[in-house]
Amino acid sequence: MNVPFLDLKSQYLRLKPEIEEVLADIFEHSAFICGKYVDLFEKAFAAALVAKRFIATSSGTDAVHLMLWAGGIGPGDEVIVPVNTFIATAEGVSLCGATPVFVDNDPTSYNIDVERVEEKITSRTRAVLPVHLYGQPVDMDEINDIASRHGRMVFEDACQAQSARFRGKAVGNFGTAAAFSFFPGKNLGAYGEAGGISTNDEGLYQKMLRMRGHGSVERYVHESIGHNYRMEEIQAAVLLVKLKYLDGWNARRRQIAGMYRSLLADLKEVICPVESADAYHIYHLFVVLVPADKRDKLREFLQKRNIATGLHYPIPIHLQKAYAHLDYKRGDFPVAEKQANEILSLPMCPEMKDEQVEYVSVNIRSYFHG
């Protein structure tokens, strides 16, 4: 048997007639950027989140940058972010000329340790930017409580959490704005680069809309500096086709997570992810913890049996060369540093068959117990 980490090809084959139809329509009309499909997708995704507004962008990284930039984050500001995330979260802050201030992991959820956010607030802190990592929502009531007591803004990085919910409400509705990514491997993925921002703030929406296209509303009239962060029609059309399947795909991911959990339950060497109370986790990734001295050998063992695994993320951001100038050192974030050596992402995608989940589990078991 062969178990890829994710299987975009078989998803495509099932959607092929629908995809071909919208692509043919785009080539027929030959409007390629921010046209009819971007408009339709923006409205459909806002409706899916039950958010007032959604603006499509050229990537998730651009979405993080644009929401912070339009939200007024600039040089001299600090933004509190988790140390365990994809680097784009911190880059969005840096691209505004501001400084990311890192927080260690919560030991059970891998998310930002909410208890450690308040101690990072200084006079320069402008905002908190939690990440719903691996598809698991952060406790946004706690984050909002801390931020509002100190009069700071909240932004969400929901790049891994399309349609994840906290207390029944979709993430993307808990702060000033939220960034989403539609990178092909995300739960809702385009056929190239794509992202977007949700907001319930009409003024900010208008500003982001302008800044997405060179600060202009009317062609060649520029009210401010912006960028080119527009989405392509091809990506919007693909996303529009796929959006109607997202809830079903997320439900299937949850089912696979449940299977892994029960098949691995009695293995004391493997700790499965814990769902936080009030969180509807959508398992963008299924990340387990195994003993650090066994992790790489287990990966190799699985690879030999045609099972692909991943590491999300092998080096916490404070130890990346890119952030050496912030002068953090090993030992600053003990939970994240320890977990970086223990994490292992198992294959996870809605196309996975039950037999494949069993095959992965049986092989993990045989690695530890022969």
Ligand SMILES: *Cc1c(COP(=O)(O)O)cnc(C)c1O
């Ligand atoms: C994927 C991702 C991004 C960036 O998205 P791109 O579309 O790849 O630019 C940002 N933050 C997190 C947490 C992500 O997982």
